Amino acid sequence: MDASVNPFARGLDKNTANYAPLSPLSFLARAADVFPDTVAIVHGRQRTDYRTFYRRARQLGSALTRLGIGKNDTVSVMLSNVPPMLEAHYGVPMAGAVLHSMNTRLDAAIIAFQLDHADCKVLITDREYAPVVKEALSIATVTPTVIDFSDTEFPQEGERLGSLDYEEFVQSGDPDFAWSLPDDEWDAIALNYTSGTTGNPKGVVYHHRGAYLLAQANVITASMAKHPVYLWTLPMFHCNGWCFPWSLSLVAGTHVCLRWVRPQTMWDLIADEGVTHLCGAPIIMSTLLNAAPEHKRDLDREVEFFTAAAPPPESVLAAMKTAGFNVTHLYGLTEVYGPAVVNDWKVEWNDLPLAEQAQKKARQGVRYVALEGLTVLDPETLEPVPADGETLGEVMFRGNVVMKGYLKNPEATEKAFKGGWFHSGDLGVLHPDGYVQLKDRSKDIIISGGENISSIEVEEVLYKHADVQAAAVVAKPDEKWGETPCAFVELKDGSTVSEADLIAFCRQHLASFKAPKTVVFCELPKTSTGKIQKFALREQAKAL
Template identity: 65%
Template sequence: MNSLGNPFEAGLDRGPPNHEALSPLSFLPRTAAVYPDRIGVIHGERRYTWKEVYERCRRLASALAKRGIGKGDCVAVMAPNTPPVLEAHFGVPAAGAVLNALNVRLDAATIAFILNHGEAKVLITDREFSATIKTALAQVEHDILVIDIDDPLGAGGELLGETDYESFLASGDPDFPWHLPGDEWDSLSLLYTSGTTGNPKGVVYHHRGAYLNALGNIQVWGMGPQPVYLWTLPMFHCNGWCFPWTITALGGTHVCLRQVRADAIYDAIADHGVTHLCGAPIVMQLLLNAGGDERRSFDHQVKFMTAAAPPPAAVLAAMADEGIEVTHVYGLTEVYGPAVVCAWHPEWDGLNMEQQAALKSRQGVNYPVLEGLMVADAETLAPVPRDGETLGEVFMRGNIVMKGYLKNPSATEAAFAGGWFHSGDLAVWHPDGYIELKDRSKDIIISGGENISSIEIENTLYRHPAVAAAAVVARPDEKWGETPCAFVELKPGASAGESEIIAFCRENMAGFKAPKTVIFGPLPKTSTGKIQKFVLRDQAREL
């Protein structure tokens, strides 16, 4: 039946009165209109109302547009969790451009690769990172407009740019028209994720996915209106798991944090009434291991969302004693951050802490905004039995899956083969539908919430003149979740110690990626000479 013969289609057309592209940009003008005088952003002694936040974001969009920045252009930001990077999550896409939030822990060579690959036209950079950025810019193959963030709370550093951020904002129009994208499939942001090969892959997000996952966070966390959110999670991680847009949609308050320290976190909770924060397991360890002079008392419930390694029973109990309730999620850069949650059942509250920890160790079920989640055979995509024992790969599909990898059609095609996104993570499927990760087929090490490629470390190790063979695996770590553990076989007659190997790695790659442990000796190999990493993983776990 065609539309003319279908009364539910005839004369019922889509148009401006009844259809608008979904975009997280729509959250800000509403919040500014409804809560104009409410504090939207706190940074040290500085306070911005939602009216002021909206004006600053419009100024940023206007200033970028005046410099010819528009659709298809990339704007990179190198900054900790401060107002400029939060404002860039709105002002950059409002100019039609694509936001590329850079990992502030990366080395200059990797930053240069990202700026070249993403073809950034503008770089907004905090002067704390000037040494790295200056070296990176010397390797960039095109002209970039550099704008310095001169934050009075920062540690200082050389000014590299044509102008500073506040002066750049002052050149913009506070009444700049706020346009949503013409198509919700328009690219919103670009993020680089560690892969199993040397160079990172550029993950591209669209407006629709960010809009939906921002709202998905509200649903799965049971968030009420006007939360006070502390920025312990880096905004360069999957755009802060979409929380720049989530908190704005709720008319909440963003509490910025340059450095993640126990005293700063406790101060923010006590002084600002922080209700929500996110982070890797290391942030929980910071709180629990804080000294008496770092702690502050508070009398309200705080919620903490964590990913990566599931929290053990002792940590859950200790966090509960602190007045902090933990929610465990799972996701990847390719799915806008968290896309799977260990959805909690009230009847589980009656279980002992060990039983609760066993349940919370499961990654869980799909976000309401993720349409498909399954554990299946990696080749046939046939779902595995829901027996909690059969291993398979985690597959996802739906509106919060990335557009694809920038300038990498072969990687995109492989990731989407068979009509599903291939996560590369191995899991079992429980009878109640909850999934539980068992291994990472990509050999990615997650340390302190950061993805570290084992192959990148191995490539660095092989450059050491004394190294004949090397393999890197994850070693469980109470503080960091996992740390890189290197197994090294030296060349005949050569000598090298653990400290020398670690120092060599730190000199030739980002320091946080360097192995924390080095074990020397012959590496276990198959008959064809392939290193048996599963043997090394067992050894690392026993250390």
Template identity: 65%
Template sequence: MTTPNPYETDLDKNPANYVPLTPIGFLERAAAVYPNRTAIIHGEWRIDYAQAYARARRLASALAARGVARGDTVSVMAPNIPPVLDAHFGVPMLGAVLNTLNIRLDAATIAFTLDHAQTKVLITDREFSAVTRQALALAKVKPLVIDIDDPQYTGKGERLGEIEYEEFIAGGDPGFVWSGPGDEWQSISLNYTSGTTGNPKGVVYHHRGAYLNAVDNIVSAGMVGQSVYLWTLPMFHCNGWCFTWSLAIVAGTHVCLRRVEAGAIFAAIEKYKVTHLCGAPIVMGMLINAGAEQKRPLPHKVELLTAAAPPPAAVIAAMEANGFKITHLYGLTETYGPATICAWNEDWDALAADEQAALKARQGVKSPLLAGLDVMDPETMAPVPRDGVTMGEVMFRGNLVMKGYLKNPKATQEAFAGGWFHSGDLGVMHPDGYIQLKDRSKDIIISGGENISTIEVEDVLYKHPKILEVAVVARPDERWGETPCAFVTLKTGQTLTEQEVIAFCKENLAGYKVPRTVVFEDLPKTSTGKIQKYVLRDRAKAL
């Protein structure tokens, strides 16, 4: 007879020793401990932590009164403003799922998203009323529409819904009694990412992952009390890499930024003593190339965390020369945003600036709360040699990986084949254990931090009556990281200009997906007729 293990006997989970993880509790604690500390700055508006907690509870209460319950989707179409922060806590207080929409998308894609997510409530800013109106007309779902009339917006956008946001939450109960998830595996948010096919995939996050990634951010970014975070990263992008939840851990201050412009960034850093900000390489390029009239001296060393397309070493060096401390991160929507960090080793302090910048351009090692990171052969699932040369696929595993793709079991199973999340990115593992990306196995272009499916762009171009063949690849860009470059073969006897191709794309695609460069030539192919995109990538780099 086997003797029972005493460590597994009469030591069960119970409500006293086990509570499902959720980031909602961060705000509750911050409001209790630091009620008068400024939580959110937006123009002349100041919201302290007691008020921020009350706003989230009012939102939850008002949504509940309209029938929103566990498993319902609440979509938000807005820039980096306070209502989006309210929603990150108020929506999951009901067990509902938050879907932050990419404000740069076209109406057809937004309509697809609303239908696929079965959106029950849409909270939308007036600035985007034109595209939102079109999307609602195209969508099959008919959500309750709530308008945000942000005082910082001075444009002519219309109101589309039956009630304004501040009026809506004013009717909610600031003492609303919420309960956390019964299971930390419960879904908290839904983020859409471009795939290699036309329609985006819905990436589902759980409460556990959101909690752990929020904590992971605090550790990776070196955040302590009185941290002041400037919102240059879109809150719609992977829930702002989960920094939407992170700041409440340290009762730090969110500085909202409706428009991401160099002058506004420098002004905010100076005025509010910003300590941290995040962004794609486009943000770094914007700051480096800012005019003298926009730049302000930094009040202290400012931490800038960057991810998306790998930043050139020269850009990192230039940023650090301007007083920023750059930390390079890497991840995907499927990993709650960045899940690796190019952790700095003090042994590198003595190296020349250009050598340090080259090391910082690598994607790095797993972040503190990620369980596994490796570069592997996707066929054998064996790790590649740590020689900095042999390429394999970058793979992740652990609590910072998504639940899966909404209503897409086939894609979910493929992504998790072999017990690892397959990123689709090709890279190498250096002898010191740091990974570095080399190429993308999925034909995705990352422009300004946003994914662009080359197949989607190609599908549009193939609709042009004068185009015979087309291939779209990434062209490196100092400002955007990458931009689409279209290689086009015309039908016999036809003529077409670059401007005409771009104009055609503008009529059929969101602006950031439109090719910036068009090259007319016969496409290189293999003996079996497959277009050799690697050849075109090299040509695009050489342009």
């Protein structure tokens, strides 16, 4: 309807009084205004309040601006779960730039690819990762300004790679830096790379609006009251820590940093810091439960634990409950800002036998409050599958917490959004009550310790070995890691190569967590056209 005819359009335009772009940056400003003395960050003996957190974020944004960083420039970080990582989640976008968090377990070649593809202008790197970052910089074609972080609480011996020290750089910035919200809430705030299934990984672009909405949805989903205490067992490089670096500012919560995942440290921090929430893959549960008896602590409260990846088995759920944790199952992908599906638990399910409760917990669940659409469709026709818990289809998403798209990859973006839905590539079923459950991964992604591993990437390395005739990699269930890569290999005639030899070879060409943990020598099952039957290998891997 023409504005001259429609009374709700005439004279009712957006203006600075009634509209501001949505951005999670506003959460920190509010927390500093309302709760300036509340502890925002705990790191070793360091305690940082919200007044200081906000000041340091502004100083970082100011220092980056003085360095010439501006809108749509990429600032890469190679950091563990330390305070500078939290500061970067605010300071980098305050300068108008895009935050690119890198997996600290990656090998130099992939790091170099990401730096080049992202056109990195500044790299903030922890001295712990100096060897691999130094190698990556020697491979990359970009020459970013390198800023070294020296952790005074947990000193590292890695060499300095740049001419700038992180602390000195932050202190050079203006604490009253006049940052502003983005011009458009659709502006990019973060860049995260997926594990590539074919070729190089894809760069997933997040916008301010999506980060704002998922951060709020986390607070609702996790039932976070004012001032929760959150332990950083989840890597912040993984989907921007599922957006929790922004969520905590909403409720003036405390970030308890964790440089390394170690059982005694986790138990001590949970007990001594009054931790109320934590997230992580099944490996975190295993680490807590398998800690030495003398390292475990009695808890005076129930702690909320949110897990993704492989569903936890009944025995683990029962053990976590006994230890004082309430486990909630989440599901998502890098392309949907991390978790966008939750196994919303219903009170009446508490009366079910434990085995049936475990069956319910194994389902991925229903959409987050910030997600407009979640369903299972036939990937060819885009027609809904019957909600019978049996008919297989592809899990698809729609809404404001779906990525902008893949950086510099319009073909992949168009394919991912075909038909007006984001195609996850995950195969699942829809139950009669509307809950989604995954059954397989169409892209053969292996989720180990919460990290995605491309089976194709591992296979490509195996094929480079002179003695390998054919290879296929599938997921093998693992109590500790959820899943691990299992390689089935046909050797060339006369070969005497061993399982240990092939694993060592893979470790030379891949990040160690991507290397197979198991190698089985056999004749690979194939179809009449020569295609390897991975479904048969998955069954073999389960039986191992």
